[in-house]
Amino acid sequence: MLDKLMFYFQYPFVRYALVVGILIAFCSSLLGVTLVLKRFSFIGDGLSHVAFGAMAVATVLNLTSNMLLILPVTVICAVLLLRTGQNTKIKGDAAVAMISVGALALGYLLMNLFSTSANLTGDVCSTLFGSTSILTLSKGEVWLCVAISVLVIAVFLLLYHKIFAVTFDENFAQATGTKANFYNLIIAIVIALVIVLAMNLVGSLLISALVIFPALSSMRIFKSFGSVIICSAIFSVVCAAIGILISILAGTPVGSTIVAIDIGGFIMFWLAGAVMGGIAK
Amino acid sequence: MKTTVCLFFAVCILCCSLCGCGTQSGVSAGGDSSPAASNQNEFSQQTEGSAPASDESDVVDLTVLSSTMVYAEVYNMMFTPEDYIDKTVKMRGQFAVGQYVDENGQLDPEPVYYACVIADATACCQQGLEFVLDGDFTYPDDYPELGSQITVTGVFQTYEDNGYTCCHLVDAKFID
Numbered sequence: 001m002l003d004k005l006m007f008y009f010q011y012p013f014v015r016y017a018l019v020v021g022i023l024i025a026f027c028s029s030l031l032g033v034t035l036v037l038k039r040f041s042f043i044g045d046g047l048s049h050v051a052f053g054a055m056a057v058a059t060v061l062n063l064t065s066n067m068l069l070i071l072p073v074t075v076i077c078a079v080l081l082l083r084t085g086q087n088t089k090i091k092g093d094a095a096v097a098m099i100s101v102g103a104l105a106l107g108y109l110l111m112n113l114f115s116t117s118a119n120l121t122g123d124v125c126s127t128l129f130g131s132t133s134i135l136t137l138s139k140g141e142v143w144l145c146v147a148i149s150v151l152v153i154a155v156f157l158l159l160y161h162k163i164f165a166v167t168f169d170e171n172f173a174q175a176t177g178t179k180a181n182f183y184n185l186i187i188a189i190v191i192a193l194v195i196v197l198a199m200n201l202v203g204s205l206l207i208s209a210l211v212i213f214p215a216l217s218s219m220r221i222f223k224s225f226g227s228v229i230i231c232s233a234i235f236s237v238v239c240a241a242i243g244i245l246i247s248i249l250a251g252t253p254v255g256s257t258i259v260a261i262d263i264g265g266f267i268m269f270w271l272a273g274a275v276m277g278g279i280a281k
Numbered sequence: 282m283k284t285t286v287c288l289f290f291a292v293c294i295l296c297c298s299l300c301g302c303g304t305q306s307g308v309s310a311g312g313d314s315s316p317a318a319s320n321q322n323e324f325s326q327q328t329e330g331s332a333p334a335s336d337e338s339d340v341v342d343l344t345v346l347s348s349t350m351v352y353a354e355v356y357n358m359m360f361t362p363e364d365y366i367d368k369t370v371k372m373r374g375q376f377a378v379g380q381y382v383d384e385n386g387q388l389d390p391e392p393v394y395y396a397c398v399i400a401d402a403t404a405c406c407q408q409g410l411e412f413v414l415d416g417d418f419t420y421p422d423d424y425p426e427l428g429s430q431i432t433v434t435g436v437f438q439t440y441e442d443n444g445y446t447c448c449h450l451v452d453a454k455f456i457d
Contacts, residue, residue, distance in 0.1 A: 008346075013353055135353035136360075251348035 029236030053103030078192035202255035220273030
């Protein structure tokens with residue numbers, strides 16, 4: 001098996017997949033803890049559907065690089081979602097649901113009406129479930145993923161204390177002079193960047209798993225913000241790497257294999273937490 | 282703050298060094314889309330049940346790869362065909378034919394091309410590689426049943442059709 005693995009690693013696209021997969025898993029886990037604690041888990045799901053809609057438009061327009069359209073559209077929607085969430089007429093969860101299903105439906109409609117692809121079902125399936133898209137990245141897309149990942153990590157490290165304050169007690173943070181709305185906006189933009197990146201790895205329907213499972217698993221064992229984030233990052237990276245390697249060796253779908261490993265990891269952490277006395281509530 | 286900045290630079294360096302791995306020298310014979318054929322042959326010798334190793338230097342043996350890898354490699358063939366031209370490709374998949382449809386929706390019985398089709402792991406995406414057999418063969422007598430599993434080998438070439446660059450295997454033959 002090791003020989004087979006070494007042989008597969010001679011393919012550049014396998015190395016690219018592993019690098020990009022690990023970076024995406026790392027970035028999504030960093031934000032996952034904040035999102036879960038702030039009850040924003042579904043914003044990730046909503047934005048992934050927006051990204052799907054944008055990808056459909058990019059496909060219809062025959063753009064050379066889909067990222068050029070998907071990235072700004074998703075970021076704009078993330079900002080709009082946050083603002084709409086503060087509007088009393090349309091509550092936050094309703095706004096997320098509305099944009100989520102709206103973008104999904106319009107994206108599929110556009111692809112059906114205008115796509116010139118001979119394999120529409122394949123294109124849609126690949127976008128929704130990831131399929132092998134992580135293994136078909138061009139060098140340019142890999143560098144774009146690396147650049148965005150570095151940006152996300154830099155923002156998170158530099159604003160760690162502010163994100164911590166806004167995550168746990170937004171009102172107190174605001175009362176002490178922290179611009180909570182501004183940092184919420186930064187979080188939303190960074191989430192949008194991570195979602196666009198993660199679409200390549202697991203597809204737009206499975207992105208939430210990358211955000212939720214590492215955070216929830218770590219919370220079964222660790223209790224402080226810092227330790228949960230570190231454990232979450234390690235958990236996410238290890239699961240993504242194992243998932244990619246298994247899918248390459250066994251010929252299984254990349255996205256769902258990674259999520260299956262995440263589920264297995266969550267169960268193990270839950271059991272470990274229960275054994276250690278911190279029975280999950 | 283110092284720790285943060287150090288961590289940030291460490292991550293940057295790690296990312297750059299990992300991406301640099303993609304251009305290892307001596308790995309690929311044709312650009313960076315596929316490993317060198319010599320490595321492929323070494324692996325063929327090690328793989329249980331795989332075809333015997335070939336003496337040729339430019340062989341892309343897809344039969345030794347997992348379905349996920351085959352799909353990704355065929356995708357690369359379609360999008361960067363220049364890296365594969367004149368290489369001998371061996372692949373296993375479903376036999377399919379391409380036929381014209383007339384104005385009444387009736388299929389022309391004479392196929393315009395023959396292909397070996399592979400599916401991805403989710404089985405929703407399929408890609409086919411056209412092949413042209415070496416010699417005179419008549420459809421359907423000299424061809425396998427539609428949808429049956431075939432192993433075919435041939436030389437990878439491109440051609441222009443209505444302004445599109447298409448790929449096919451020439452001098453192809455079936456392998457039992």
